[in-house]
Amino acid sequence: MLNDPIYEDELEKLEEARNCFITEIAKNMHLYNITASTGRLYGTVFFAEKPMTLDEMSEALGMSKTSMSTGIRSLLDADMVERVWEKGIRKDLYKTEDDWYKSFSNVFIKRWRNATKLNVEAIEETKVQLRRLKEESPYEGIREKAEADLDKLAKAEEYYAWLTDVVNLFETGEIFNIVPKRKGDK
Amino acid sequence: MLNDPIYEDELEKLEEARNCFITEIAKNMHLYNITASTGRLYGTVFFAEKPMTLDEMSEALGMSKTSMSTGIRSLLDADMVERVWEKGIRKDLYKTEDDWYKSFSNVFIKRWRNATKLNVEAIEETKVQLRRLKEESPYEGIREKAEADLDKLAKAEEYYAWLTDVVNLFETGEIFNIVPKRKGDK
DNA sequence: TTTTACGTACAGTTTTTTCTGAACAAACTT
DNA sequence: AAGTTTGTTCAGAAAAAACTGTACGTAAAA
Structure with a gap:
């Protein structure tokens, strides 16, 4: 399945759908004093199936880990994201606060x-x-x-x-x- | 009186007092999506005894008239300032909206x-x-x-x-x- | 009509912010 | 203890925003 071109295609469509919402929410994030980049980060974490690590975010957005670190901190400050703990995982994990x-x-x-x-x-x-x-x-x-x-x-x-x-x-x-x-x- | 050094001094104190409030309000203006510079502009118009022209603002703040023009427009958009008309005055006049x-x-x-x-x-x-x-x-x-x-x-x-x-x-x-x-x- | 006064669009410059990679410190693993 | 892994600090590069002066269009004045 990982090399199935049709599956890849479907996954691509899913990404595209998500991206539609992410792009818009990122644009309006400045109302919370949050930059568009960090807004995209929020959107990415929002749709993720499970809590993400900084490395995964960096990979997903094609941006430096440093940026993920500072971006996540902004989101934490704004209570839009929270850190979660999972057994056996050393890295910090983050999920979006679901109570908007x-x-x-x-x-x-x-x-x-x-x-x-x-x-x-x-x-x-x-x-x-x-x-x-x-x-x-x-x-x-x-x-x-x-x-x-x-x-x-x-x-x-x-x-x-x-x-x-x-x-x-x-x-x-x-x-x-x-x-x-x-x-x-x- | 215009060349009275003591009067000048008193006027200076008045400016200083006003400036205390202006500086603070300018800093928090970003909550309205307004830059600090435009925030100072707001403060200046706020304390002015009568509606101001762009040239007066430019003079008061030591900034270009262009900046006053764009700044005032932001303030108009945010309904924080309004244009007023006065008989015999060709220039645009602005005062702050007094209903905060x-x-x-x-x-x-x-x-x-x-x-x-x-x-x-x-x-x-x-x-x-x-x-x-x-x-x-x-x-x-x-x-x-x-x-x-x-x-x-x-x-x-x-x-x-x-x-x-x-x-x-x-x-x-x-x-x-x-x-x-x-x-x-x- | 011509002239003058006024506000704004625009292009270039300066300032500020964002982003990155390297270096570092803390904590976990072996 | 030595060696990794992980998040963050920091200085510099890249990008964005603010600011300015010139130039232009419009409208009042002469």
Whole structure:
């Protein structure tokens, strides 16, 4: 069977079918801050019948093992892939996380919570400086500008408070009460 | 006042305060698929007392007008900036969208809806090919693989159906019933 | 109409990111 | 202990992206 040209042909068709999905998903992977190459890696592991080693990935994609190593790490960070253990196998094995809801939520939470935190901190620091100007500047023009800026930042803070609430919706899993997971329905 | 060194100094302090926020927001702008440079552009327009022209932006940031043009376009695409019209002014004027809830929602909707659409289309196409293999391949191994892949894709479809629901939550504005906008509270 | 002002397309340059192979360190095998 | 195997670090090469200045088309002004 391994040298059966018709079987090879069928296998080729299978690859082609898979490739259709892999190519598309790789293109949209940048939404998770993941490069297209790493997206293809994800797709490859996704369709694999069993967990893959770095060497197998390297072979499958025709890319260096180094790239597989860094790519897998990105995917691990994004909780899109996990390491599995198999008896008697020395190499690291990886499979895709099958709970896509979880992957999405994790990425969503991680990214927005972090961004919110940093931005709110920056707002606080900026406010300190602006308040000083507003209260102490000898120039009315400066005081007015500082006040106007403070108003703008206050609005921004409201928004970040809301965004934090939204992130919490995903973190607590409450989102699944509001938008239930689909099971088998179209 | 224009040549008053103390006033200049105060203005400098104002710039510095603003810069603190601008720098941070620019760093996190990549979450909206926007470069750090364009992020700084956003910050500059955000703090400006009145709508800015491309030339003013170029002057303020020390970058080419071409870059301002393309940067502003990215921001327009993301609904983070809008063009405004002022009587007697020939140049295009831009201000930041003050409804950040809207900006966030728009970006969120646009990006995820688009990604979902493309991925679902790819899944459909892949399914067609896999079904053919599953039904017509003379090799049991191939038929089994095709079936396994179809199962995986079915799970992916469920996820995308859910994601579409989530996106709709933002598109219809229903998210604001669940997570109300903050007004003035901390 | 001619002139001027304005925004953008495009090609080339600079900067940043991605990718690779060699060298290394840790852990397993013998 | 010596010798493999395996994943990762690192410096340099290759690829991609960002940025700039020139040139051009369009529309307002003269």
